Amino acid sequence: MMTNGLQNRQTAIPEEINGLRMTRQRQEVYRFLMGERTHPTANEVFMKIKEALPSVSLATVYNCLEALVQHKIIRQVNFDREPSRYCPNLDEHGHFHDETTGTIHDVKFKPGINLTDILDLPPNTVIKDIEITLRGQLA
Amino acid sequence: MMTNGLQNRQTAIPEEINGLRMTRQRQEVYRFLMGERTHPTANEVFMKIKEALPSVSLATVYNCLEALVQHKIIRQVNFDREPSRYCPNLDEHGHFHDETTGTIHDVKFKPGINLTDILDLPPNTVIKDIEITLRGQLA
DNA sequence: GCGGCAAATTAGAATCATTCCTATTTTGAT
DNA sequence: ATCAAAATAGGAATGATTCTAATTTGCCGC
Structure with missing residues (x-):
């Protein structure tokens, strides 16, 4: 039943x-x-x-x-x-803070970009988490 | 005198x-x-x-x-x-947190990389500040 | 050199997001 | 049904930071 x-x-x-x-x-x-x-x-x-x-x-x-x-x-x-x-979005992404409105927007990375590729990391570094935060305004 | x-x-x-x-x-x-x-x-x-x-x-x-x-x-x-x-370092750089030791290291970007190039930002966005933080360990 | 004024400093109180504590309730396994 | 473990509630405690009010300092023109 x-x-x-x-x-x-x-x-x-x-x-x-x-x-x-x-x-x-x-x-x-x-x-x-x-x-x-x-x-x-x-x-x-x-x-x-x-x-x-x-x-x-x-x-x-x-x-x-x-x-x-x-x-x-x-x-x-x-x-x-x-x-x-x-944040419910589990994709790798950053966050943009609009100072004018106080709102936060997800920011995607352009396709094909691997974050660790652009960073000059010491060898043998194991990255577990990356956080990217931007502040500014939508003009 | x-x-x-x-x-x-x-x-x-x-x-x-x-x-x-x-x-x-x-x-x-x-x-x-x-x-x-x-x-x-x-x-x-x-x-x-x-x-x-x-x-x-x-x-x-x-x-x-x-x-x-x-x-x-x-x-x-x-x-x-x-x-x-x-942090006294004013160059654009990120920060890596070594979970093992608790220390923080500056992380440079590879030459020629412009951060905003890899981000899929909405048009007319004025970025005033970017923060990149990494967590992990030096194996 | 000296009075006055604004900026800087001080000590302590207040704030506030978060964590801790612990008694109670709920859950899952036996 | 019973028991142990996990989850919850509510209130107290924590701790980085900010605020407040009262000095102190530096600097200006006289």
């Missing part, structure tokens, strides 16, 4: 992603982020998912975000020392 | 750099940073220049660092949300 265990009207989220058990709280964080290109902060995530899950705590949102980041389901983006933001 | 007003045995620092008046505190911060490739934090700068200037305050170190950064005499470097670090 049971179909699949979670008959929600929203997009179904698997019970596990990249080895991370998708609890209700993690689902809500994940679902919200996947639909956002605005790179929300932890607090913005918190405010939003409280609508669906009023008892959720900010600490849990931080826990969920950390778990999702560690399982490479989302990315954490830091700009200067502002609050961390979270 | 007076020769030049500051008869210090160390490298003489001009009274003004890039339009910034070099007070005693700013001089100490500047002198220390110029001799360092370790990208010190504000607190490390503070600890160090207290030797020469015991009455200096941490707030002043922050003020000096901010002034030096704004006048483009040094650069501020952020890695994730760790304490900011400060």
Whole structure:
């Protein structure tokens, strides 16, 4: 008599992603982020998912975000020392901060570009992560 | 009877750099940073220049660092949300974090590379600053 | 050389994102 | 159903940085 265990009207989220058990709280964080290109902060995530899950705590949102980041389901983006933001785009890309509007835009690399090709790295260097951040304005 | 007003045995620092008046505190911060490739934090700068200037305050170190950064005499470097670090190297370059030792190394770009060439930026974008950060280990 | 003014400095309080703590709840395996 | 491990909630603690208010300093014209 049971179909699949979670008959929600929203997009179904698997019970596990990249080895991370998708609890209700993690689902809500994940679902919200996947639909956002605005790179929300932890607090913005918190405010939003409280609508669906009023008892959720900010600490849990931080826990969920950390778990999702560690399982490479989302990315954490830091700009200067502002609050961390979270990004569902896993492709290699950079972030452009428009100083005028305060918005953040993903920046792709031109095709065929390998980042490490242009860097003068010491030999035997194993790069695990690259972050490129740009600041400026859309004229 | 007076020769030049500051008869210090160390490298003489001009009274003004890039339009910034070099007070005693700013001089100490500047002198220390110029001799360092370790990208010190504000607190490390503070600890160090207290030797020469015991009455200096941490707030002043922050003020000096901010002034030096704004006048483009040094650069501020952020890695994730760790304490900011400060860098005397004004050439365009990136930063590599060696996870094993915790040290930070400047990374040059290969000659002839123009960063904006490889990025797929929207038209009419004015870039004011680029930051490239790498994390990994020296194998 | 001297009063006045703006800029710089100081010490400590305040801020605020994030982490820690810990009791409670939920989950999955047996 | 039972038990251990994992996850959660809420509140306290942390720590880099910034703010505030009160001195101090440097510099100007007299």
